[in-house]
Amino acid sequence: MNQRNPAISKGVDWVMIWLYLALVAIGLMSIFSVTFREGDSVIQSFLGAKTDYSKQFYFFIISLVIGLFILLTDSKFFTATANIWYSFGILLLLLVFPFHTEVKGTNSIIRFGGFQIQPAEICKVFVCLALAKYLSRVETDFTKTRSQLIAAAIVIAPALITIAQKETGLALVFFSFFLVMFREGLPAGYLVVGFSLAVLVVATLLVEKNILALILTGIALATIYLMRRQVKRNRGLLVGIAMIWLVCVSIQRFAVPFIFTSVLQNHQVERIFSLIGRENPYAALNQVEGEDAVPVKKKDTDYNVRQSKIAIGSGGFSGRGFLKGTQTRFDFVPEQRTDFIFCTIGEGFGFIGTVTVLSVYLFFLLRLIFVAERQRSVFSRCYAYGVASVFFFHIAINVCMTIGLAPVIGIPLPYISYGGTSLVTFSVLLFILIRLDADRQMVLR
Numbered sequence: 001m002n003q004r005n006p007a008i009s010k011g012v013d014w015v016m017i018w019l020y021l022a023l024v025a026i027g028l029m030s031i032f033s034v035t036f037r038e039g040d041s042v043i044q045s046f047l048g049a050k051t052d053y054s055k056q057f058y059f060f061i062i063s064l065v066i067g068l069f070i071l072l073t074d075s076k077f078f079t080a081t082a083n084i085w086y087s088f089g090i091l092l093l094l095l096v097f098p099f100h101t102e103v104k105g106t107n108s109i110i111r112f113g114g115f116q117i118q119p120a121e122i123c124k125v126f127v128c129l130a131l132a133k134y135l136s137r138v139e140t141d142f143t144k145t146r147s148q149l150i151a152a153a154i155v156i157a158p159a160l161i162t163i164a165q166k167e168t169g170l171a172l173v174f175f176s177f178f179l180v181m182f183r184e185g186l187p188a189g190y191l192v193v194g195f196s197l198a199v200l201v202v203a204t205l206l207v208e209k210n211i212l213a214l215i216l217t218g219i220a221l222a223t224i225y226l227m228r229r230q231v232k233r234n235r236g237l238l239v240g241i242a243m244i245w246l247v248c249v250s251i252q253r254f255a256v257p258f259i260f261t262s263v264l265q266n267h268q269v270e271r272i273f274s275l276i277g278r279e280n281p282y283a284a285l286n287q288v289e290g291e292d293a294v295p296v297k298k299k300d301t302d303y304n305v306r307q308s309k310i311a312i313g314s315g316g317f318s319g320r321g322f323l324k325g326t327q328t329r330f331d332f333v334p335e336q337r338t339d340f341i342f343c344t345i346g347e348g349f350g351f352i353g354t355v356t357v358l359s360v361y362l363f364f365l366l367r368l369i370f371v372a373e374r375q376r377s378v379f380s381r382c383y384a385y386g387v388a389s390v391f392f393f394h395i396a397i398n399v400c401m402t403i404g405l406a407p408v409i410g411i412p413l414p415y416i417s418y419g420g421t422s423l424v425t426f427s428v429l430l431f432i433l434i435r436l437d438a439d440r441q442m443v444l445r
Contacts, residue, residue, distance in 0.1 A: 011438030012071065013371060019364045020415065020430055024060055024423075026357060027416035030344045031056050033323055034336050052337055052418050059420035063427035070431040075439040078432060079379055082126075082133035086154070089126035092119035093161045100165070108165035120162040120170045121421045124390055125428050130154050131177055132382035135184050142185045151181055166265060169409030176393035180385045184378075200248060204256045205276060212252055220245040271407045274302050304340065305404045307333045312346030312354070312403065319350030337418040339410050342402040357416075361395050371437050380436040387429050 032053040049055055092110075096119055101111040109116050131154050134140060140147050155177045162171035182191060203212055223241055224231060231238045260269050273280045311327035314320065325347035327333055333340050346354050365388060372384030391414055398413040400406035412422045 011440075013367075013434055013437050016364075016367055016371070016430065016434055019360065019367065020427070022360060023364070023415035026345070026360075027341070027413075027418075027423075028053055028056055028060070029322075030341050030348075030416055031337050031418050033325070033348055034341075034344050036323065055420065056418055056423065059423045062420075063424050066424065067427055067431035067434075070428065070435050071438075073435060075380075075436050075442060078129060078383075078436065079133060079136075082129040085126040086130035089119065089123040090158060090161070093123060093158055093165075095119070096165055108162065108167040108170070116421075118167075118170075118421045120158070120165065120167050121425050123158050123162075124173060125425060125432070127155060127158055127174060127177060128383055128386035128390070128429065129432075131180060131386060132379045135180070135382045136377065136379035142181075148181070148186060152178075163263065168264060168268060169411045172397075172409065173390060173393055173411060176389040177386055179389040179392075180382055183385050184382060197251070200251055201256055204252045205273070205278070209252060213249055216245060216248050216252070268407070268409070271409075275404070275407045304334050304408060305401070308340050308343040308402050309404060311336075311343040315347040315350035315353070317351045319346075319348050319353055322348055324348070335410075338412060339398065339408070339417065340402055341413055341417050342399055345416075358399070361391075365392055365395075368433070371433065375437070375440050377436075377440070377442060380440060383436060384433055387433050390429065391426075 035052045049058055096108055096110060099110050100107045101109050101116065108120050109118050131151060134151055134154060135142065142148065142151070155174050159171045159174040162168075162174070178186070178194075182188075203215075207215070220241055224238065227237065227241075231241075260272075264272075270280055307327060311325065311333050314327060315325070320326070325344065327343070327347055333343055336344055342354070342357075345357055349356070368384060368388035368391065372381050372388060375381040375384060394411055394414050397406055397409065398411055398417075401408045412419055414426045415423065
């Protein structure tokens with residue numbers, strides 16, 4: 001025992017642990033600043049776990065206990081059980097359908113007595129492990145299409161199930177794992193195709209459909225003209241250009257309208273069109289019987305972001321001070337302790353506070369990449385990049401939606417937003433990486 005303990009403590013990356021503790025402390029302080037009320041007894045509220053900040057603190061203690069167990073676990077356990085955890089995660093996602101509790105329009109939560117869990121949140125850990133396991137297999141040749149499709153299926157399967165639970169925001173997080181695949185050799189052509197599709201979707205929202213169809217036709221004809229010599233020698237090239245044109249027009253005419261009328265929820269569609277400053281052309285098609293039959297007014301759609309901007313702007317350079325914000329203290333910003341908690345930091349501590357928090361996050365992400373690159377094991381490297389990708393996506397999207405640069409899709413800010421499942425999940429993600437990094441001289445498969 002005396003010989004093993006020093007080795008465990010010596011291998012632990014204490015920089016990541018201190019960054020983790022700093023971010024959790026910022027989160028507890030931010031939640032406290034918006035939920036504490038004059039006359040409340042801080043000690044009694046912590047002991048009784050009746051307030052959001054006290055509940056978050058207890059979830060932090062739970063996370064530390066779980067983290068300690070992870071640090072005492074053999075690293076080979078995670079490689080040996082990665083596929084089992086993934087299967088368990090898929091099972092949890094499927095159990096949501098018969099046992100879910102609807103909360104704020106989402107059907108992705110299971111309630112156990114006074115507790116509730118969101119399997120889609122937890123499943124990020126399992127997907128990260130399973131993807132790292134598959135990419136590290138000796139038999140996996142990632143230059144072959146079959147291997148690429150299997151890796152994509154590992155990511156897309158839980159994403160599709162999550163979409164079916166009306167949790168589109170969390171479903172999008174799973175696609176951050178494609179960054180791991182690019183690091184491991186996924187051809188850049190896929191990235192070009194993905195970026196082109198994104199541009200086409202945005203163009204479909206901004207440009208009238210008939211005009212866009214003419215533009216796409218013009219681009220196809222111009223391409224044929226510029227490549228006329230190659231087309232004469234190879235008729236298959238002409239067929240290829242025609243097929244690409246047909247796919248683009250089909251996406252513009254059928255796929256995008258289907259997504260906006262049948263996949264995304266009405267309020268999500270409204271938020272997207274509000275972001276680009278246009279009226280929702282699918283509003284009439286989105287009306288169904290039930291709760292969604294009431295149209296979402298544009299002013300209601302903009303309210304969250306508008307109040308968030310006011311809160312951040314009112315903080316100025318140095319902020320109004322701790323517990324002195326007006327927008328956040330008096331509940332003008334909806335979801336200010338969860339999705340919009342960044343504006344709490346902006347109002348209370350101003351430009352200095354927000355830059356400090358973003359700097360801590362930047363240092364944290366750079367540290368994750370540094371740790372990933374020093375791994376000898378492909379499994380550990382892929383897992384580390386998976387963790388970095390998830391954190392990057394959450395941080396970038398959450399901050400951007402708070403300041404109006406991205407549509408509001410409802411994903412938390414890691415370690416800072418209120419939420420027990422979120423805090424435990426991000427803690428488990430990190431502590432598994434710290435455990436793997438402690439054994440970075442080992443080759444795990």
